[in-house]
Amino acid sequence: MTLVMKFGGTSVGSAKAMRETTDLILQARDTWEDVAVIASAMGSKPVKVTDLLLEGAQTAYRGDAETFRQVARQLREIHYEAIDGLLSPDGERQVILAQIERFIDRYVALCGAVNVLAELTPRALDAISGMGEQMSVRILAAYLRELGYDAEAIDATELIVTDSNFQAAAPQVAETRQRSQARLQRLLDRGGIPIVTGFIGATADGVTTTLGRGGSDFSAAILGQALDADEVWIWTDVDGVMTADPRLVPSARSIPTLSFREVSELAYYGAKVLHPKTMRPCVESGIPLRIKNTFNPTHPGTVIFEEAVESNGALKAVTAIKGVSMITVEGKGMIGVPGIAARTFGAVARLDVSVLLITQASSEQSICFIVPEVSAAAVVGGLEAAFAEELQRRDIERIWSQDAIAIMTIVGAGIQRTPGIAGRVFSVLGDHRVNVIAIAQGSSECGISVVVDAEDTGRAVGHIHDLIVYQGAAV
Ligand code: ADP
Ligand code: ASP
Ligand code: MG
Numbered sequence: 113m114t115l116v117m118k119f120g121g122t123s124v125g126s127a128k129a130m131r132e133t134t135d136l137i138l139q140a141r142d143t144w145e146d147v148a149v150i151a152s153a154m155g156s157k158p159v160k161v162t163d164l165l166l167e168g169a170q171t172a173y174r175g176d177a178e179t180f181r182q183v184a185r186q187l188r189e190i191h192y193e194a195i196d197g198l199l200s201p202d203g204e205r206q207v208i209l210a211q212i213e214r215f216i217d218r219y220v221a222l223c224g225a226v227n228v229l230a231e232l233t234p235r236a237l238d239a240i241s242g243m244g245e246q247m248s249v250r251i252l253a254a255y256l257r258e259l260g261y262d263a264e265a266i267d268a269t270e271l272i273v274t275d276s277n278f279q280a281a282a283p284q285v286a287e288t289r290q291r292s293q294a295r296l297q298r299l300l301d302r303g304g305i306p307i308v309t310g311f312i313g314a315t316a317d318g319v320t321t322t323l324g325r326g327g328s329d330f331s332a333a334i335l336g337q338a339l340d341a342d343e344v345w346i347w348t349d350v351d352g353v354m355t356a357d358p359r360l361v362p363s364a365r366s367i368p369t370l371s372f373r374e375v376s377e378l379a380y381y382g383a384k385v386l387h388p389k390t391m392r393p394c395v396e397s398g399i400p401l402r403i404k405n406t407f408n409p410t411h412p413g414t415v416i417f418e419e420a421v422e423s424n425g426a427l428k429a430v431t432a433i434k435g436v437s438m439i440t441v442e443g444k445g446m447i448g449v450p451g452i453a454a455r456t457f458g459a460v461a462r463l464d465v466s467v468l469l470i471t472q473a474s475s476e477q478s479i480c481f482i483v484p485e486v487s488a489a490a491v492v493g494g495l496e497a498a499f500a501e502e503l504q505r506r507d508i509e510r511i512w513s514q515d516a517i518a519i520m521t522i523v524g525a526g527i528q529r530t531p532g533i534a535g536r537v538f539s540v541l542g543d544h545r546v547n548v549i550a551i552a553q554g555s556s557e558c559g560i561s562v563v564v565d566a567e568d569t570g571r572a573v574g575h576i577h578d579l580i581v582y583q584g585a586a587v
Contacts, residue, residue: 118332121155127197153244234278245309272313352414445507
């Protein structure tokens, strides 16, 4: 029986957190034959190592030759403090300090080059931003060795083979499986504990890539699939997946079970607790996922598996994404003209912008969709170029973007088949005077998305959460 456990930033964010994490790893070994560990970069909130690494690189690129040096000092402080708290001077302390120092030196050198060349490629960003995980796993593994266990820090560049889509690389399943088994099985068979970096992988020829921000959850699922794991556990700083983001809604409650589809919808529409790509390897290989709290380990957290207990259409959770814009292509001459939608989305795809949601237009005379706010101007420009003729003929009258909006998504299996549920959602929004700009049904039949003004988001989420938790539509 194999268990893959992933520990997020806060779970390895300090010497104290690393101790708790170590206890959990050792406890798991009491019941599981093989335990493989994935760890994120250190991240005691609000200071996350990955954010610091990126900030130094980006400021260097913009001509600032000082910030990355300050960042290097901060990185030293964070990691040295953990090393001092965990590793004894007669053990590996000096060796690990020297390793961390080499990473930080390399970081300064890379940022220096970025600064001088005024060039920051996605490839360089990946090499830089992946260092946080490379540092944290070395400390955690050394601590386990100090306690007498056969732990080994392993860079996932040796295990996870990806394409070269830097910043959001996709794993190549067969190669990853072969390498992971070859590299890890012998260690596991002799009772060892692999401590693997989350977030990173490498192309077939060894160039470091990253799987996207928050991607260590995905790393755990990829490795779970590669090792034929029986379960994947994600250890974080909250009691599992909750009815809403607990930072925004203090009364949020933990949800005991969810289906893969429900949690995919939540993750895709902004619930940061799981990276949206995490579910795919687990679904493909039928591996249940568990989300648990490192700092409250006796809490059962959330179990996610194929189909949660037969759902009666209850609402389970609400989530929101801000920082998005709604693009509208509008014109009377579009009615009945084939190909307008294809050309619209073709033009957006050529800009490499992903569409978060396509809404049902209230009239037939427009196409509306949502993109990240940072891409809105480019999308409008691209569409104006693509439809220059139609605009001139006034078949298309206007292409415009509405900024400062948010997508709120309400999730629960079967809600689209349950009469009255959508009605209750819209009554609550209406009663509290939340203006609904557009509506879309989620792709997977288990969500309804509502586009609202960004400034109404907090209120809207709060009222819908009350409906879920207090007004009988509960889990
Ligand atoms: P980690 O470093 O462990 O991966 P993250 O910060 O990436 O942790 O994810 C955990 C955080 O996700 C929680 O602290 C919480 O603030 C946030 N979050 C957002 N939505 C939800 C939700 N629906 N349920 C639980 N946590 C959520
Ligand atoms: N450290 C990476 C990030 O901050 C990956 C992760 O934490 O999952 O994005
Ligand atoms: Mg995370």
